[in-house]
Amino acid sequence: MLISLTLPRTNEYMTEAVIRKIYATEGELLAVGAKFLDFAVDLSARVPHDCPPIQHYRLAVRDRAWLRRLEVAAGDEVPMGATLALFSTAPEEPLDGKPARAVRVSLAGIIDSSDWWVGPGA
Amino acid sequence: MTTVPLRLGPLTVAGFEVRRSGIRWLCEDGRLCEPGEVVAYCNIGLVPSRELQAAPQPFAEETRDLQVAFALPVGGRLRKSTGSSHGGFLDRLHELQRWTPDFVIGEVVRSSHKPTVGGETGDALRLLLLAGRRFTEFAEGRSGLLTGWHDRARAWWGEAAEPHGTVLCLGNCELSASMRGESGAFLDLFEGARGPAHVAVVSDDVLVPCASTLVEQARRTPAEAEALAADFMQSFQASHPPPRPEDWVYASCLLAALQRSPLTERYDLLMRAGLRTAMPADTLVVSLGAEAQIVLRHKRLGYTMSLYGFRIRDAGAAVRAWLGAAFEPVERTIDDIRRDLTALIEAVRAQGAATVLALNVMSSSAYETIQSYSSFDRPMGNVLWSVRSKETNLMLHDLARERGIVIVDVDAIAADLGAGTHFPDGIHGSGRMQAEVRAEIVRALRVCGVRGFAPRAVS
Numbered sequence: 001m002l003i004s005l006t007l008p009r010t011n012e013y014m015t016e017a018v019i020r021k022i023y024a025t026e027g028e029l030l031a032v033g034a035k036f037l038d039f040a041v042d043l044s045a046r047v048p049h050d051c052p053p054i055q056h057y058r059l060a061v062r063d064r065a066w067l068r069r070l071e072v073a074a075g076d077e078v079p080m081g082a083t084l085a086l087f088s089t090a091p092e093e094p095l096d097g098k099p100a101r102a103v104r105v106s107l108a109g110i111i112d113s114s115d116w117w118v119g120p121g122a
Numbered sequence: 123m124t125t126v127p128l129r130l131g132p133l134t135v136a137g138f139e140v141r142r143s144g145i146r147w148l149c150e151d152g153r154l155c156e157p158g159e160v161v162a163y164c165n166i167g168l169v170p171s172r173e174l175q176a177a178p179q180p181f182a183e184e185t186r187d188l189q190v191a192f193a194l195p196v197g198g199r200l201r202k203s204t205g206s207s208h209g210g211f212l213d214r215l216h217e218l219q220r221w222t223p224d225f226v227i228g229e230v231v232r233s234s235h236k237p238t239v240g241g242e243t244g245d246a247l248r249l250l251l252l253a254g255r256r257f258t259e260f261a262e263g264r265s266g267l268l269t270g271w272h273d274r275a276r277a278w279w280g281e282a283a284e285p286h287g288t289v290l291c292l293g294n295c296e297l298s299a300s301m302r303g304e305s306g307a308f309l310d311l312f313e314g315a316r317g318p319a320h321v322a323v324v325s326d327d328v329l330v331p332c333a334s335t336l337v338e339q340a341r342r343t344p345a346e347a348e349a350l351a352a353d354f355m356q357s358f359q360a361s362h363p364p365p366r367p368e369d370w371v372y373a374s375c376l377l378a379a380l381q382r383s384p385l386t387e388r389y390d391l392l393m394r395a396g397l398r399t400a401m402p403a404d405t406l407v408v409s410l411g412a413e414a415q416i417v418l419r420h421k422r423l424g425y426t427m428s429l430y431g432f433r434i435r436d437a438g439a440a441v442r443a444w445l446g447a448a449f450e451p452v453e454r455t456i457d458d459i460r461r462d463l464t465a466l467i468e469a470v471r472a473q474g475a476a477t478v479l480a481l482n483v484m485s486s487s488a489y490e491t492i493q494s495y496s497s498f499d500r501p502m503g504n505v506l507w508s509v510r511s512k513e514t515n516l517m518l519h520d521l522a523r524e525r526g527i528v529i530v531d532v533d534a535i536a537a538d539l540g541a542g543t544h545f546p547d548g549i550h551g552s553g554r555m556q557a558e559v560r561a562e563i564v565r566a567l568r569v570c571g572v573r574g575f576a577p578r579a580v581s
Contacts (some may be wrong), residue, residue: 033497060497107491109507122201
């Protein structure tokens with residue numbers, strides 16, 4: 001069975017996100033609870049803020065599944081609802097069919113201060 | 123039906139002539155007003171006598187943004203005097219005309235006898251004084267009530283016979299917005315503070331008032347402040363790339379903020395019967411939201427600053443080069459923040475501040491869907507925002523038990539109201555959220571017996 005993952009909404013004002021880090025590789029079997037990817041949502045362009053919030057999230061899978069195809073790479077800006085990856089419940093499942101459902105995931109807000117200080121001249 | 127004339131009443135300062143602008147109205151003629159409602163304001167100027175011209179002046183750093191707002195002594199239908207307002211600059215120039223106690227700015231037509239505010243019986247307006255200290259004198263913004271770019275804004279009632287207490291608010295934008303309210307001029311807050319209350323809010327625009335910085339500011343000697351300024355000038359003059367206008371504006375405001383000490387400042391208060399001096403704050407309101415995980419520490423001089431990353435990005439390349447070369451980022455654990463808050467509490471208690479309120483942080487997310495924590499590395503307080511927020515809030519409970527501080531439970535208020543609706547971006551609250559936080563702060567100040575926040579008396 002094919003199952004797909006799309007970029008979930010994390011905020012009323014969210015329209016897109018930037019993929020920050022991907023923990024899995026194509027062909028890998030992911031266990032239930034495995035880290036999959038981190039992404040950042042920057043609301044500064046959407047909400048007129050004095051202090052634009054940039055929030056970071058992690059997706060972990062809740063299905064045991066093979067990662068068959070990654071549709072994004074770290075650094076990509078993707079719209080909300082875009083397909084991020086395709087999984088299958090069997091390793092050799094053909095990829096030409098339609099996904100039967102969405103992969104089950106956990107979504108969590110994470111701490112990422114790596115871009116708090118962008119460094120001199122940035 | 124009775125008519126109550128709205129007289130300015132006395133406002134005198136020995137050795138000074140009190141002057142004012144024209145009156146600016148906050149509501150329409152004919153409005154049915156509540157007793158205590160603030161309906162108008164003007165700018166105020168103190169002109170020294172010849173003998174006092176060379177002496178230190180009161181409100182020296184707030185001269186151009188000293189205002190008085192007028193609260194009605196009684197409720198009823200408002201009628202404005204035609205000569206009260208002149209429009210244009212004449213309603214902004216703070217030394218336009220002499221303050222005359224018998225001047226009538228309007229009247230209130232009462233249909234029945236209603237209670238007066240605070241038990242007063244006269245027809246004089248109640249005065250809410252407002253003062254803003256500008257980041258720079260060039261930051262002219264006299265478009266309204268307490269408008270402008272201020273590094274400190276404050277307000278107090280002008281009638282009290284007994285001494286004022288000072289509630290000093292040092293936190294992030296969420297705290298200052300809650301205290302200043304929708305008007306930005308403390309009007310909602312002073313609805314709940316009918317006694318000798320004095321409230322000051324320090325801005326976090328440039329230097330975030332976090333605990334470690336505040337304690338360092340209070341302890342900094344004049345020689346250390348000079349060394350800090352000299353180091354900055356030396357670094358900045360040699361900066362590559364050379365500073366641009368945005369660098370100079372940011373850096374000069376930052377330097378000025380570093381050389382001040384909000385904890386030890388005294389305050390001039392203009393009262394009906396003259397000037398008073400309020401001592402350093404006897405009540406502190408702080409916010410966990412101002413305690414960032416990362417602060418900057420000067421490599422050579424050792425002082426720390428908490429700055430917003432987005433401000434640094436806006437500041438300019440020379441500022442970023444200076445920060446990158448002269449400072450190192452320091453990641454603070456929750457224990458570090460606890461240690462800094464403890465030092466702050468000890469510092470303010472040593473100078474007589476009895477009451478400390480601390481706002482906790484919202485710790486829930488409307489969109490989070492964690493079924494198992496096994497997906498996350500330990501310690502989870504370093505990984506998960508919600509866990510860190512909860513652990514930080516728990517730390518505050520420990521501090522409350524040990525040090526007797528009072529927690530303002532923003533986390534519970536947000537959960538009650540609905541974080542998705544009232545904290546949609548997780549940082550900035552709705553007006554309702556800010557009003558609830560403000561009400562909780564006022565309630566806590568009342569329970570703690572903070573001067574000026576006693577229950578409202580109605581005759």
